Amino acid sequence: MKLYYAPGACSLSPHIALREAGLDFDLEQVDLAAKKTRSGADYRAINPLGYVPALQLDDGTVMTEASVIAQYVADATPGAKLAPPAGSRERYGLQTWLNFIATEIHKGIGPLWKPTTPDAYKETVKQTLAARFDYLSEQLGDKPYLTGDRFTIADGYLFTVLNWTNFLKLDMAKWPKLTAYMARVAARPAVQAALKAEGLAK
Template identity: 65%
Template sequence: MKLFYMPGACSLAPHIALCEAGLPFDLVQVDRSKKTSTGEDYLTINVKGAVPAVKLDDGQVLTEAAVIQQYIADKAPAKKLAPAAGTPERYRLQEWLNYIASELHKGIGQLFNPAMPDDYRDTVKKGLAAKQFAHLEKSLAGREYLLGDFTVADGYLFTVLNWTKFHKIDLSAFPNITAFMTRVAARPAVKAAMTAEGLLKAA
C-alpha cells in the first residue's frame, strides 16, 4: 500500500490511521506542482489532484479521507479503529467522518486561500467558533474521544483542528477540545506520523 501525502495536509489523518493500525505502507510525497517524490505526475494517480490517495497492492486507488480512514480501520479489525460494519456505532462513526469533512475540513480549509479578504476571514473564524467548535466542545464533554474510544474519526479531527495553529485560531475557550488535542498528540502513532512528515523533530 502507498500513501500519497503532503506534510500536514488532510493526508495526515490516514497516515495516523496506518500507524495506529500497524499496517505496512510506503509514503510518497506530493509537491505543489503535483509531482511525486518518485518522479510521477500525481494527476495520473488521482485525477482530482488532492491528497490523500492510497494505492492498493492490486493497483486500485482510493481517495477521500473519510473513505480511506474506514478502509484502513477495516484492514486491521483487531485494532478497533472503527466499529463493525452494519452496527449502529459504525453509522455514528460515519456521521462524525462526514461532519468533519463537510463542516470542519471545508470550514477551516478555506482559510488557506490567500485571496480571501481579511474581513471575510474574520467572519469565517467567528462562525467556526460559534457553531462547529461549540458543537465539538459539547460532544467531547465527559469523554476522551468522539465515540468514547479512539477511532479513525479522532485522527481526522485532530488533523483538521491542527490547522487552527497556522491560522492563529485560539481554542483556549474550548477546554474539552484543547484537552482532546493534547490527548491525541501524545499517542505514539500520532507522534510517529507527524515526525515522518517533518512536523515534529525526531526524538
C-alpha cells in the same frame, strides 16, 4: 500499499489510521503546487483531482477521500478496533462524525488557507467555525475521545484538522476541552510517529 501525502495536510488522517492499525505501507510526498510526487511522477496520473490523500493498493487500485481511506484501513484491521463494524448502529454514529469533520471542519477551515479570501469572508468563516467548535466541545464533554473511551479514525481525522488551528494561529483558548483533546491525541505513539514521518515533530 502506498499513501500519497503532503506534510500536515488532511492526508495525516489516513496516515495516523495506517500507523494505529500497524499496517505496512510506503509514503510518498506530493508537491501540491507542482502536482508532482517526490519521485517525479505526475500526481494527476495517480489522482486526477490533484489532491491528497490517495492510497494506492498493491493491486494498483487507487482510493481517495480521507474519510473513506481511513474506513478502509479500519475495516482491513478489525482487531485494532479503529471503527465499529460496518452496518452497525455505532458505525453510523462514527460516519456521522466523519462526515461532520469533512464538511464542517475540514472544508469549513479551507477558506482561511487561501490568501485570496477577502478578510470580511474570513471573519464569517471564523464565526461559523466557532459555533462548530462549541458543538464539538459540548459533545466531547469529559470523554477522552469523540465516541467514548476508545480512539477511532474519527479522532485521527478531527486531530488532523484541529491541528491546522496552530498553523493558522487561531485562538483556541475558548475551547479548553478541545485543546486538551488535541494534546491527548498528539501524545499517542502512532500519532507521534506519523507527525515525525511528516517532519512535523522531532
